[in-house]
Amino acid sequence: MTITYIVHPAFFDFILRPSQRTIYERSFVEFPKKLERWNNLFTIASNDKAIVTSSIAEKVLTSRQTPFTAGYIIELQFGETLIAQVDATDSWILEVYDLNKKLLEDSKLENDKQVLRFIPEKDMKVRIVLQAKLETESTTNFKVFTAPRYDFPVAGKGNAAIQSFWGASRGGGSRSHEGNDIFAPKRHPVVAITYGTVSSIRNRGLGGKQVWVKDYDTGYLHYYAHLDEWIVSEGDMVWSGDTLGYIGNTGNAKNTPPHVHFGIYKNGKAVDPKPFIWQTQAPENTPQLPLIKEAKASGFAANLRKEPSSSSAIIQDLKTEPVTIIGNSGNWYHVRTASGLGGFMHQSVVEKQ
Numbered sequence: 001m002t003i004t005y006i007v008h009p010a011f012f013d014f015i016l017r018p019s020q021r022t023i024y025e026r027s028f029v030e031f032p033k034k035l036e037r038w039n040n041l042f043t044i045a046s047n048d049k050a051i052v053t054s055s056i057a058e059k060v061l062t063s064r065q066t067p068f069t070a071g072y073i074i075e076l077q078f079g080e081t082l083i084a085q086v087d088a089t090d091s092w093i094l095e096v097y098d099l100n101k102k103l104l105e106d107s108k109l110e111n112d113k114q115v116l117r118f119i120p121e122k123d124m125k126v127r128i129v130l131q132a133k134l135e136t137e138s139t140t141n142f143k144v145f146t147a148p149r150y151d152f153p154v155a156g157k158g159n160a161a162i163q164s165f166w167g168a169s170r171g172g173g174s175r176s177h178e179g180n181d182i183f184a185p186k187r188h189p190v191v192a193i194t195y196g197t198v199s200s201i202r203n204r205g206l207g208g209k210q211v212w213v214k215d216y217d218t219g220y221l222h223y224y225a226h227l228d229e230w231i232v233s234e235g236d237m238v239w240s241g242d243t244l245g246y247i248g249n250t251g252n253a254k255n256t257p258p259h260v261h262f263g264i265y266k267n268g269k270a271v272d273p274k275p276f277i278w279q280t281q282a283p284e285n286t287p288q289l290p291l292i293k294e295a296k297a298s299g300f301a302a303n304l305r306k307e308p309s310s311s312s313a314i315i316q317d318l319k320t321e322p323v324t325i326i327g328n329s330g331n332w333y334h335v336r337t338a339s340g341l342g343g344f345m346h347q348s349v350v351e352k353q
């Protein structure tokens, strides 16, 4: 069967910006059986129960016989950026979907990796789908982690300097803490965390000497309070890392150790700034475990789990069921059963058939 296009679909790509999946599926136009296999593999990934709590590094395997396919659910907080990457240029499709299976973002080529970045506009659960193109053979590194959207607001400091969080009781229980308190010595520099404009400077009320910066991209306001002094003026453009002023204890902090009260406001409403600034580390690549060609679960407590961790939830005890190894993370195999169930098993409960 031959299909004749009036206008080849690629002609409109610059307007429609089709996903990599859509572009890849064009190669199946004359091969409906292959398309069906590809779509079945996608359905398997879309039903996976694996989760990522904060990050995962995995060695993933794909072959002609067993093309890699897997889904991973991750819960994102507003303020985080989701990052997923696979160390290969064109043999993998890497995407993120909402739980109603709507595509949110797919990967872009960056320095010989496929990298996916997704910025949620609220707290939400999403599903990452990693699917190898058919008829490819490779073993490669795959990682999922989150990163804060902004840099840290106190020069040279990090997570440990945040000592009072969102929601803590204030004013004897009459109000709740709408920011994070970050401690540093008096006169230590507080800095801009992204590109923006100094929208206002005030000396009044609970916050004492305060600087407000408006994020150029989003319009969110960044609030720095209890300063000893500011060194910027209203209307100044600032870049991440520029000093705005110095830590102090003005306003209602006059009897507490010097700190900056840092807040973020979206449409006039305070949001928890912690996910926006909480520093994270990308996981290291994992070494590869021995590949067992014909593997099975090994009997006693042969648990398939949602994550590569003995404290994670059990999906099912697989007893002595045959499994296919599709990857590993540390001492855990990522496996799939004949019925399509996927998850992680400790290497001690996987053996040769």
Ligand SMILES: [Zn+2]
Pocket: 164, 177, 179, 180, 181, 260, 261, 262
């Ligand atoms: Zn505070």
